[in-house]
Every structure is written in C-alpha cells, then in structure tokens.
Amino acid sequence: MLKGNCIIAQSGGPTSAINASAYGAITEALASSAIQKVYGAKNGILGVLREELFDFEEEDKEELDYFKTTPSSGLGSCRYRLAHAKDDKKDYIRIFEVFKAHNIRYFFYIGGNDSMDTVSKLSAHAKKINYDIRILGIPKTIDNDLMGTDHCPGFGSAAKYIIGSTLECAIDASVYDSNIITIIEVMGRNAGWLAAAAALAKSKRFDVPDLIYLPEYPFSYENFEKDIKKVYSEKGKVLVVVSEGIKDSKGNYIEHMDTQDHDIFGHAQLGGVGSILGEYVKNHIEKRVKVVQLGILQRCAMHFASKTDIEESCYIGKRAVQYAIEGKSGYLVGIKRLANTPYKYDAELFEIEKAANSEHLIPLEWINKEGNFVTKDCIEYIKPLIQGEPDIPMENGVPRYGKLKKKLIPKKCINLNEGRI
Amino acid sequence: MLKGNCIIAQSGGPTSAINASAYGAITEALASSAIQKVYGAKNGILGVLREELFDFEEEDKEELDYFKTTPSSGLGSCRYRLAHAKDDKKDYIRIFEVFKAHNIRYFFYIGGNDSMDTVSKLSAHAKKINYDIRILGIPKTIDNDLMGTDHCPGFGSAAKYIIGSTLECAIDASVYDSNIITIIEVMGRNAGWLAAAAALAKSKRFDVPDLIYLPEYPFSYENFEKDIKKVYSEKGKVLVVVSEGIKDSKGNYIEHMDTQDHDIFGHAQLGGVGSILGEYVKNHIEKRVKVVQLGILQRCAMHFASKTDIEESCYIGKRAVQYAIEGKSGYLVGIKRLANTPYKYDAELFEIEKAANSEHLIPLEWINKEGNFVTKDCIEYIKPLIQGEPDIPMENGVPRYGKLKKKLIPKKCINLNEGRI
Numbered sequence: 001m002l003k004g005n006c007i008i009a010q011s012g013g014p015t016s017a018i019n020a021s022a023y024g025a026i027t028e029a030l031a032s033s034a035i036q037k038v039y040g041a042k043n044g045i046l047g048v049l050r051e052e053l054f055d056f057e058e059e060d061k062e063e064l065d066y067f068k069t070t071p072s073s074g075l076g077s078c079r080y081r082l083a084h085a086k087d088d089k090k091d092y093i094r095i096f097e098v099f100k101a102h103n104i105r106y107f108f109y110i111g112g113n114d115s116m117d118t119v120s121k122l123s124a125h126a127k128k129i130n131y132d133i134r135i136l137g138i139p140k141t142i143d144n145d146l147m148g149t150d151h152c153p154g155f156g157s158a159a160k161y162i163i164g165s166t167l168e169c170a171i172d173a174s175v176y177d178s179n180i181i182t183i184i185e186v187m188g189r190n191a192g193w194l195a196a197a198a199a200l201a202k203s204k205r206f207d208v209p210d211l212i213y214l215p216e217y218p219f220s221y222e223n224f225e226k227d228i229k230k231v232y233s234e235k236g237k238v239l240v241v242v243s244e245g246i247k248d249s250k251g252n253y254i255e256h257m258d259t260q261d262h263d264i265f266g267h268a269q270l271g272g273v274g275s276i277l278g279e280y281v282k283n284h285i286e287k288r289v290k291v292v293q294l295g296i297l298q299r300c301a302m303h304f305a306s307k308t309d310i311e312e313s314c315y316i317g318k319r320a321v322q323y324a325i326e327g328k329s330g331y332l333v334g335i336k337r338l339a340n341t342p343y344k345y346d347a348e349l350f351e352i353e354k355a356a357n358s359e360h361l362i363p364l365e366w367i368n369k370e371g372n373f374v375t376k377d378c379i380e381y382i383k384p385l386i387q388g389e390p391d392i393p394m395e396n397g398v399p400r401y402g403k404l405k406k407k408l409i410p411k412k413c414i415n416l417n418e419g420r421i
Numbered sequence: 422m423l424k425g426n427c428i429i430a431q432s433g434g435p436t437s438a439i440n441a442s443a444y445g446a447i448t449e450a451l452a453s454s455a456i457q458k459v460y461g462a463k464n465g466i467l468g469v470l471r472e473e474l475f476d477f478e479e480e481d482k483e484e485l486d487y488f489k490t491t492p493s494s495g496l497g498s499c500r501y502r503l504a505h506a507k508d509d510k511k512d513y514i515r516i517f518e519v520f521k522a523h524n525i526r527y528f529f530y531i532g533g534n535d536s537m538d539t540v541s542k543l544s545a546h547a548k549k550i551n552y553d554i555r556i557l558g559i560p561k562t563i564d565n566d567l568m569g570t571d572h573c574p575g576f577g578s579a580a581k582y583i584i585g586s587t588l589e590c591a592i593d594a595s596v597y598d599s600n601i602i603t604i605i606e607v608m609g610r611n612a613g614w615l616a617a618a619a620a621l622a623k624s625k626r627f628d629v630p631d632l633i634y635l636p637e638y639p640f641s642y643e644n645f646e647k648d649i650k651k652v653y654s655e656k657g658k659v660l661v662v663v664s665e666g667i668k669d670s671k672g673n674y675i676e677h678m679d680t681q682d683h684d685i686f687g688h689a690q691l692g693g694v695g696s697i698l699g700e701y702v703k704n705h706i707e708k709r710v711k712v713v714q715l716g717i718l719q720r721c722a723m724h725f726a727s728k729t730d731i732e733e734s735c736y737i738g739k740r741a742v743q744y745a746i747e748g749k750s751g752y753l754v755g756i757k758r759l760a761n762t763p764y765k766y767d768a769e770l771f772e773i774e775k776a777a778n779s780e781h782l783i784p785l786e787w788i789n790k791e792g793n794f795v796t797k798d799c800i801e802y803i804k805p806l807i808q809g810e811p812d813i814p815m816e817n818g819v820p821r822y823g824k825l826k827k828k829l830i831p832k833k834c835i836n837l838n839e840g841r842i
Contacts, residue, residue, distance in 0.1 A: 010596075046598065071589055071593070072596050073596040076596060077597055078598070163818075163819055164724045164820055167820065168492055168493075168722055168723060168724065169718065171491070171492055172717050175435050175494040175497060176464070176498055177463075177467065177497065200817075200818075203816075203819070205822070205823075205824040206824065290717065292716050292718070293714060293716070295714070296711065297586055297589060297590065299593065300590065301589055302589060303725045304724045304725060306818065383818070386818035387817070387818040394810065395624075396621075396804060396808070397584075397621075397727065397804070398585065398588065398621060398624070399588065399589075401626070401627070402626075403627065
C-alpha cells in the first residue's frame with residue numbers, strides 16, 4: 001500500500017455538486033490509513049504551482065459538513081492548461097517539486113474536460129520520471145459533455161434547476177390572455193444536454209416547452225421561423241428553450257456570427273443567443289417576446305439541486321480515493337448506470353487519455369426528426385438524475401452554506417519559481 | 422347577512438403567493454353559508470366584462486390544493502384600468518350588468534396598485550347606484566409598494582429567492598482568484614424593497630452584497646464609480662445589487678435616458694439597467710464584469726418561496742371573505758405586524774382610496790448615508806417575511822403545480838357589449 005500525503009483540488013466552472021465530490025474524497029482520505037495528510041490546493045493546479053496548500057484536518061468538522069451542500073468550487077478553481085511536457089517542462093518540474101516536498105502520493109482533480117487533460121498529462125509525466133503517485137480525475141460539469149461516465153456529477157442539479165425554472169417561466173407567461181413568445185437560453189457549450197433537460201418540464205397539465213434547439217442539430221432561421229409560427233398559430237403562446245451553443249450547418253455559432261471572443265482554451269465564449277433569437281422573432285413573427293437568461297444561477301442554484309446528483313457526486317469522490325489506494329492511477333472515475341427503474345449506479349474507471357479533450361454529445365437518434373425536441377429515450381436518460389431534493393440547512397430563512405478557512409501550510413520548496421504562471 | 426354569489430379574480434403581475442391568497446378566499450367562500458356560488462373571473466376584470474366566469478365547485482378538490490402552492494396568477498390576469506365613471510360609464514354599466522345577472526354580492530380582487538384602483542372605483546360606483554355588494558382588495562405584489570399593509574403578500578417569496586440567488590452568485594464569483602465585478606439586477610419599479618432584501622444574504626461567512634442601489638436614493642455615476650473602486654481596491658471582487666428603477670437626482674430613470682417606453686398605465690417599462698451599469702464598469706473600472714438579470718423568475722420561483730409569505734397570503738384571502746361577510750366593503754385587507762420576535766401578524770382593513778395609486782417606498786432613514794446599502798432596521802423589517810420553506814409537492818423530481826379547469830359557466834347577459842374592451 002502506497003503511503004503518503006494527498007492533494008484534492010477543483011478546476012473549471014463550478015457546479016452545485018463539485019463540493020459534494022470534494023467532501024466524499026476528503027472524508028474518505030481522512031479516514032484512510034494509507035493517506036496521512038489530506039491537503040487541498042487553492043485554486044486547482046495553480047495552488048500546486050504556487051505551493052498554496054491547506055490541511056483539511058485544520059477545518060472545522062461542522063463547517064466541512066455544511067460544505068457538502070454548498071455550491072461552487074469551495075477549494076477555489078482555475079482555468080489553467082498545462083503545456084505539453086515535450087514543449088515546455090516548467091510546470092511539470094515545479095508540480096513534482098511541490099509533490100516531492102510534501103510527499104504527495106495521491107492527487108485527485110475534480111473538473112471537466114480541461115481538468116482531465118491535466119490529469120492525463122500529469123499521470124503520463126509521473127510515469128516517465130518514475131515518481132510513484134496515484135492521480136485520478138473526478139468528473140464534474142453541468143454540461144454533461146465528458147466522455148467516460150454515463151453522466152456527469154453536477155449535471156443533474158443544473159438540469160433540475162432548468163426544468164423547474166422553465167416550468168415556472170411557462171406558468172408565468174400563461175397568465176395573460178395576450179400572445180407571447182418566451183425564449184429561455186441555457187448553458188451547455190457544444191452539448192445540448194441542459195437544453196434537452198427542459199423537456200422534462202412537460203406534463204399533461206403543462207404542455208411546455210414547445211421547442212428545444214440543440215447544438216447537435218444544425219440550426220436554421222428558416223426552420224426556426226416555421227416551427228415558431230406553427231406553435232404560435234395553434235396556441236398563441238410559444239415557449240422555446242435554446243442552448244447557448246447552437247450552430248448553423250457550417251458549424252458557426254449563431255451567437256457568434258460577428259464576434260470572435262475565445263477563452264484561453266480556444267473555446268468560444270458563449271451567451272447571448274437568446275437575445276439574438278428574440279430580436280429575430282420581434283422582427284419576423286411577434287413583438288411580444290420575453291428572453292430569459294438563466295445565466296450562472298444554473299450552475300450554482302444549490303437551493304434547487306438534485307439529491308441524486310449530490311449523493312452520486314459524493315460517492316464518486318469516495319470511490320476515487322478507494323480506487324487510488326487500490327493502486328489505480330491515470331483514470332477518470334466515472335458513473336456507470338446499472339439500472340433505470342429503480343435507478344442504480346456504481347463507479348467505474350475510464351482511461352483518462354480517452355476522457356480528456358473529447359466531448360459527449362446527444363446522440364442524433366435522441367433528437368426528433370424536425371430537430372426541435374428530444375425523444376423519449378433522452379428524457380428517460382435524464383429523468384433519474386434529477387430525483388430528490390437534498391436537505392439544505394437553513395439559517396434565518398437563508399441557505400447555510402459552508403466556508404472553509406483554507407489556512408495555508410508553510411511552504412517547503414526553496415525554489416520560488418512557480419512554473420509558467 | 423348579505424346572501425348571494427361571489428367572484429374572485431386576480432390582476433397585475435403574478436407572484437408566487439397570489440394563488441395562495443386566492444386559495445384562502447376560495448376555500449373560505451366555499452365554506453360560508455352567506456355565499457352560494459363561488460366564481461372565478463378569467464383574466465381579472467376582463468373576465469367580468471366578457472362574462473367569462475367559472476365555478477370553483479367544479480374544480481377537482483385535489484387540484485385546488487396543489488393550486489395553493491402554484492406560482493403566478495392561476496385564475497388568469499390582466500392589466501386593464503377602468504376609466505373614471507364620470508368620463509366613461511361603459512365598463513361600469515357592463516360590470517354591474519354581469520354582477521346583477523349572476524347575483525354577485527361579493528367581489529374580491531387580488532392585485533397591486535392598479536387593481537386597488539379598480540376596487541376603489543367599483544366600490545364607489547356600487548354605492549352611487551345603490552347596488553348592494555361587498556368589494557374588497559387583497560394585496561399582492563413582489564415590489565412591496567402598496568400602502569395600507571405592513572408588507573405585501575408575494576414580497577417575502579420574491580425577497581427570499583433574490584437573497585438565495587445573490588448568495589449563490591456571490592459564491593460562484595468567488596471561486597477564481599481573478600478580480601470580478603458582479604452586478605445583479607432585480608425588479609421593484611420605484612420601490613427598492615427587493616434590492617434591499619439582498620442585504621439579508623450577508624453573513625459573517627459571506628460578506629456580500631457589497632453595494633445596493635435603490636430607486637429611493639438619487640443615483641450618480643460619480644458616487645457609483647467611487648463606491649465600486651473602494652470595494653474593488655479592498656477585496657478585488659465586488660458584488661452589486663441594483664434595482665431596475667434607480668433614478669438620477671432629477672428623477673430620470675438611469676435605464677431610460679434614451680427611450681420612453683411606457684406601459685398602458687403610464688409606468689415606465691424597466692429592465693436593463695444592470696447591463697448599462699455593467700458597460701460603465703467595463704469602460705471605467707474593470708473589464709471582468711458579470712451581469713445577472715433575475716428576470717421573471719423572481720416573481721414565480723415558487724421552488725424557493727417563503728413559507729411565511731404563502732401562509733400569510735392564504736390567511737389574508739380567508740380574512741377578506743370573513744370581513745366581507747361581516748359587512749365590510751371598499752377596503753384593502755392588509756397585514757398588520759403585531760410583533761417581530763417571534764413574528765406575529767393579523768389582518769386589518771385600510772381605506773381603499775388611500776391604497777390605490779400611491780406607493781410604499783423605503784423610508785430614507787433606512788438607507789445608509791452613502792446611499793449604497795440599507796440599515797439594520799430595514800433588514801429587521803424584512804427578516805421575518807422570508808422565514809420557512811413551504812412544502813412543494815414533487816412529482817418525478819419536478820414541482821407538481823396545480824392547474825384549474827376554469828370551465829366557463831353559461832352566459833346570462835343578453836347584451837353582448839363588453840364595456841370598453
């Protein structure tokens with residue numbers, strides 16, 4: 001059994017469940033005899049590069065429990081991509097210097113595609129330099145776009161919030177007798193899972209949403225106008241859910257016909273397609289348009305999270321630590337769906353190289369032939385993931401979220417070079 | 422005891438608690454021996470003008486119970502203002518024709534300022550034409566801007582949602598080590614109560630929001646820039662909550678320096694000041710700005726409503742029916758605060774003429790001298806109103822909201838003139 005210390009860190013955009021995963025890993029690591037010190041790195045891999053580590057044993061036990069149901073990356077996050085080791089070794093030298101100085105033998109990185117890229121590169125480098133360490137990726141992303149896991153921790157909670165909000169917006173839009181077209185824009189980048197989830201708002205009582213537009217299916221204004229006009233002529237009110245990442249048949253983002261903002265990973269910075277479609281509707285179909293941007297709340301609205309998601313996320317964090325102690329390294333710890341009714345799942349390992357930098361998109365057979373809704377199979381896939389509501393402790397009517405002290409431990413590295421940063 | 426039938430109707434912008442008030446009035450009226458038939462009017466006073474009435478006894482009892490915790494105006498709403506009877510009698514002739522045809526002796530109108538104007542005008546007209554009827558206004562508005570009630574049914578739920586969302590956005594904004602300025606725009610028109618509520622997100626763990634801008638205090642870009650720069654230099658992150666209705670010292674809406682859209686009541690149509698301030702910050706202080714528009718969700722997010730609000734709203738609906746049976750007419754049925762700790766309230770009557778068309782604003786002594794936050798007194802006023810979470814029935818992970826059939830009863834009026842509409 002490999003003995004030593006461990007680092008747990010978070011990276012990428014936050015979710016409601018990312019702290020639950022951290023909590024699962026932290027508590028499991030604290031209880032393990034293989035792992036001595038359980039450290040957090042402040043702001044992901046940046047915390048390692050800067051040697052900004054804190055000791056979870058120093059945290060108040062009660063606050064750590066609150067932390068489990070606290071949204072967003074409580075350890076601190078970053079968006080930092082390691083260079084390829086063959087091109088630039090600065091970061092690698094620094095990271096393994098910090099690992100050695102603190103006898104780090106376990107590293108758990110909770111994040112999305114880009115974080116899995118970091119896990120992949122560090123695992124490969126550790127092998128190369130013969131540094132004995134277990135490195136595992138714990139998935140999180142509201143977008144549900146990670147390969148190697150049936151679905152992503154964090155997705156179920158974001159989906160549930162979107163479903164509830166879609167239903168509430170639809171009921172709100174129904175109160176007047178006048179016609180109205182409501183457009184709800186949701187996140188998801190190139191994956192339409194979050195927009196697809198809105199389909200679960202539909203019931204025999206509330207027949208909404210009417211139309212869902214996904215990045216996986218080429219968007220055309222011609223079809224959009226035809227779709228809207230059809231529903232509009234039948235019902236007088238239309239509720240549209242649109243994914244921020246819809247693209248035309250050439251793969252150009254609708255939102256981005258003019259601008260070319262990209263973040264440091266080369267991803268397009270999205271957000272705003274709802275307003276663009278709203279303007280189109282105003283100019284071509286109906287003046288009464290309401291555009292709702294769910295914005296960052298969809299990734300942090302813990303107050304309406306999925307209990308299933310929070311519990312799974314915590315479980316995956318725990319299992320990651322167990323796998324590592326068993327000797328596994330260089331994997332993503334994914335969720336395997338064992339059954340749908342009743343829903344059962346377990347953890348499984350997935351080779352990290354395959355998970356990094358690839359995208360899990362909605363299969364085309366789960367989109368209807370008109371490209372404006374999802375099929376029953378897609379709905380059945382999402383349904384178990386939004387079940388239940390976690391008990392969020394409340395204090396004076398306000399959610400009692402946890403905050404860690406994150407008191408940094410003394411630095412040990414003599415070299416103050418912090419890699420490429 | 423005046424015997425006859427009753428109409429219950431809703432008007433104005435929806436809230437999470439307006440159906441709870443309707444539920445209180447409906448169940449009390451159904452149980453009363455004075456009131457025979459309990460009708461709903463579809464889409465407020467328009468339903469009376471069009472003689473579109475439905476019978477609550479025809480509704481499924483279970484669905485009616487779900488209806489209590491369903492957001493938005495389930496009876497249907499409208500924004501219709503009666504002319505002054507001295508100028509145009511068409512509406513009055515029609516309304517009392519419908520009242521007579523159905524032997525309506527009780528009329529309960531749930532709404533905001535404009536609805537209270539309708540209650541006021543109809544009460545006065547009934548007296549004038551000696552038609553024996555009891556007309557009472559049941560307040561609702563998320564803006565909390567109605568006179569004659571300590572606070573408004575609907576406000577507590579919207580406030581709670583804003584507080585939770587502000588806290589979650591602040592936690593989300595805190596995860597990266599980079600600087601960021603977040604601006605959250607909330608509703609409220611000329612009253613800053615909803616923006617003020619965000620102050621309750623502040624705790625010793627989460628020191629946010631930093632700044633709150635209210636319509637009651639003249640806004641200046643100069644002070645705004647100074648305020649932001651001060652917090653920014655201390656913390657590197659700033660969280661601002663701004664009311665849609667902020668105005669400069671001359672009373673011009675900041676949002677509306679260029680445009681002059683007004684709705685049919687002459688109110689300015691607001692929404693968008695967050696983006697305007699966001700642009701200002703980008704140009705003058707810091708490029709990393711996130712603008713969050715809580716939009717219509719703040720008035721319909723039943724999934725995070727206040728139990729106190731829902732219960733009070735239901736109670737006020739019940740009491741309105743009791744007051745009417747006791748012989749009261751021409752009043753708003755307000756909430757009287759009896760004690761703050763523990764919180765106690767009761768209903769009280771307020772002369773409708775005084776309630777209609779006036780606004781209940783934040784007293785200046787509840788705003789700090791810098792005009793960028795509220796005082797402890799304001800926080801203590803709001804605190805009891807956001808307590809508790811109602812039990813929202815869930816079905817497959819989605820809120821089980823109720824929907825009434827609203828099957829129209831046969832029309833009785835021979836005259837088909839529908840007033841001015």
